[in-house]
Amino acid sequence: MDDQNKNLILATALSFLVILVWFLLFPPEQPEVTEATTQSGVSTPATDQTTGAELAVTPPAASEATATTSTTTDTVSAVEDIARLPIETPKLEGSISLLGGRIDDLSLRDYNETLAEDSPIVRLLSPVGSVNAYYALYGWTPGGNLTFDDVPGANTEWRVESGETLGVGSPVTLRWDNSSGLIFRRTVSVDEDYLFTVDQTVENTTSDPVRLQPYGIVARHSEPDTIGFFILHEGIVGMQDGELIEANYDDMTEYDVVQREAARAEVRDVEANGWLGFTDKNWMTTLMPQPGQGFTAVSKYVPSADIYQTEIRLPAVTVEAGTEVSVETNLFAGAKEWQTIRRYQNDLGFDRFLDSIDWGWFFFLTKPIFAVLHWLNALIGNMGVAIIALTLIIKALLLPLAYKSYVSMARMKELQPEMEKLKEKAGDDRQKLQQGMMELYKKNKVNPAAGCLPILLQIPIFFSLYKVIFVTIELRHAPFFGPFRDLSSPDPTSIINLFGLLPNSAPEPGSIMALVFIGILPLLLGISMWLQQKLNPAPTDPTQQMIFAWLPWVFMFMLGSFASGLIVYWIANNVITFTQQYLIMLSHGSRPDLFGNIISGFKRGEKAANKPNEPKK
Numbered sequence: 001m002d003d004q005n006k007n008l009i010l011a012t013a014l015s016f017l018v019i020l021v022w023f024l025l026f027p028p029e030q031p032e033v034t035e036a037t038t039q040s041g042v043s044t045p046a047t048d049q050t051t052g053a054e055l056a057v058t059p060p061a062a063s064e065a066t067a068t069t070s071t072t073t074d075t076v077s078a079v080e081d082i083a084r085l086p087i088e089t090p091k092l093e094g095s096i097s098l099l100g101g102r103i104d105d106l107s108l109r110d111y112n113e114t115l116a117e118d119s120p121i122v123r124l125l126s127p128v129g130s131v132n133a134y135y136a137l138y139g140w141t142p143g144g145n146l147t148f149d150d151v152p153g154a155n156t157e158w159r160v161e162s163g164e165t166l167g168v169g170s171p172v173t174l175r176w177d178n179s180s181g182l183i184f185r186r187t188v189s190v191d192e193d194y195l196f197t198v199d200q201t202v203e204n205t206t207s208d209p210v211r212l213q214p215y216g217i218v219a220r221h222s223e224p225d226t227i228g229f230f231i232l233h234e235g236i237v238g239m240q241d242g243e244l245i246e247a248n249y250d251d252m253t254e255y256d257v258v259q260r261e262a263a264r265a266e267v268r269d270v271e272a273n274g275w276l277g278f279t280d281k282n283w284m285t286t287l288m289p290q291p292g293q294g295f296t297a298v299s300k301y302v303p304s305a306d307i308y309q310t311e312i313r314l315p316a317v318t319v320e321a322g323t324e325v326s327v328e329t330n331l332f333a334g335a336k337e338w339q340t341i342r343r344y345q346n347d348l349g350f351d352r353f354l355d356s357i358d359w360g361w362f363f364f365l366t367k368p369i370f371a372v373l374h375w376l377n378a379l380i381g382n383m384g385v386a387i388i389a390l391t392l393i394i395k396a397l398l399l400p401l402a403y404k405s406y407v408s409m410a411r412m413k414e415l416q417p418e419m420e421k422l423k424e425k426a427g428d429d430r431q432k433l434q435q436g437m438m439e440l441y442k443k444n445k446v447n448p449a450a451g452c453l454p455i456l457l458q459i460p461i462f463f464s465l466y467k468v469i470f471v472t473i474e475l476r477h478a479p480f481f482g483p484f485r486d487l488s489s490p491d492p493t494s495i496i497n498l499f500g501l502l503p504n505s506a507p508e509p510g511s512i513m514a515l516v517f518i519g520i521l522p523l524l525l526g527i528s529m530w531l532q533q534k535l536n537p538a539p540t541d542p543t544q545q546m547i548f549a550w551l552p553w554v555f556m557f558m559l560g561s562f563a564s565g566l567i568v569y570w571i572a573n574n575v576i577t578f579t580q581q582y583l584i585m586l587s588h589g590s591r592p593d594l595f596g597n598i599i600s601g602f603k604r605g606e607k608a609a610n611k612p613n614e615p616k617k
Helices: 003-024 338-348 363-380 383-397 399-414 416-426 430-444 453-471 512-516 520-533 542-558 564-587 594-610
Strands: 034-037 042-045 069-072 084-088 092-097 103-112 121-125 134-142 159-162 172-177 182-190 195-204 210-221 235-240 243-247 262-270 274-279 283-289 295-302 307-313 317-319 324-335
Touching: 084 103, 103 324, 121 134, 121 283, 121 324, 134 195, 134 283, 134 324, 195 210, 195 317, 210 274, 210 283, 210 324, 235 283, 235 295, 243 295, 274 295, 274 307, 283 307, 317 324, 324 338, 338 363, 363 383, 363 453, 383 399, 383 564, 399 564, 416 430, 453 564, 520 542, 520 564
Parallel strands: none
Antiparallel strands: 034 262, 042 069, 084 092, 092 103, 103 121, 103 134, 134 210, 159 172, 172 182, 182 195, 195 324, 210 307, 210 317, 235 243, 235 274, 262 295, 274 283, 283 324, 295 307
16 A cells, blocks of 8 residues: 555545544533522522521621521512513514513514524513513612612512613613612613613612612523524633633533432632523523622522522612612623624623634634635625635645645655565565664655645634634524525535426434435535546555445535535535646646546446356365
8 A cells, every 4th residue: 555545545534533522522521519598499699597508608797787698589470460561673572571570572673583484583582470580680689777678679660750661762760769768770771782781770769879780680590492503602601710611401401419409509700701591503691790890699499389499689779868779780682793793892891702603623724714604605695605715715724734745645656666666675574674774755845744734724624614604693594505504504406406406305303314414515516526536547456446435425414404505515625626736737747538437437347246256166
């Protein structure tokens, strides 16, 4: 077996191996947690004398209210009976419940559940009483002589003080008087995208100062449907003083074996910058204190009520007699659009908010790859063509290495006659053969490993692009042409629907039928790999011939269920590689006999098929 073929087999085996083990990579370690006890329902960070349950939270000062947990269970039975304020923006529609002042009804106008014409738009937040309730709740922790009756909670009935519909440039203000000298107001505004601003105000009309601690909560009732794929994080996401925090739902459900009703809580003190919430694949709801604001971040699970919860607890404030105090926080609730999130990070100062998108371990590749892809898509107006253009750019950047590789392979091919002579002289002496080959390489300045380098560099790029296509919302339902209406999904064509010519659907992705009756893109992938292989004569060794003969078709079926955008990239990569290698071989005086190699391959196949079986000895 000559070294050129060894390199090709080695590179191919490495590519195949990395693809297989990629999804077995271990997720990053989760931070340590502390335990906390709670009763059922959504817990609010306040002092509850009936439970005596305390979270391990350091109060702002010794005289201030201790941050502990209490339980406030919403007993709403019918969502439609609650008075509401509508939300209407170019990107959002929904309502705010006047019971508790929750932001608990929100849908995304720009996104549908499926590609079907009658598909409903995506609903992000849902009220208590609906399936998988999901909402944001704000309030105050009572301190000093105050009790829960003195502060608004989850069942407080607010009234509208100003505003009729929450919209861009049209805030609404809710008001609640505790009849004991404290007046609470909550002003909610929203921008043209997905950022809410919540301004909580306390007016003290009594003759004594009061101490209060503001908080915000995002709660999810029961575990949501998740994709459950290794390369995608779903669950808690946050940034706390420059550290990215992630925890999935399984992590949150672990709690003390003895105290079966205890909530597993993770409590962190954030000095200056951070945010915290829940992320799905394409959607996210996060609590966001003002940049530079310190707070306590809490993530927990209440097993008795099956509620997942994130909290931000801001420092306690003193409201002097006859004065008022306001605290402003933000809430992101919407689609994880790269451009929108990037604007919030760069213009509003939310620390590393772009990391809410799951860029993965190869973030140093996925981030720039997506940035270029986003720019190309904006320039061209077609994501599929943008992927092809991105492939051209990547191949252009790697051209110097590819050129060296192809030149090295061409020079090794020129050395084949001398290598054959070395094999004849060395006979069965492998050590003598290796020494002779190394001297031959050194004399002619040939690096036998140079052919593997471009292929090895393609592996992390391939995985990074796969990650980009899988996790970014910009690829969701992104059309290419004809039947290819979603580049983030597998090829929708198949022999069953005559590769998109018939209206009936292809086999369900992931099924056995889909693995067998692949679409037109995987077929083109196999053909492009096969043609690329035929640029060089087949190896003389029968085992190598068999491996190379099957390799394109193995990859074709193996990658058939991948996102069609990724297969578009690989096809474009193969075509460009074929062109580069053909031109470089021509420039070195070696004209590839493509058709001759194809015909020779068919003849060898016929000869092998017609060869009679040798009798057993």
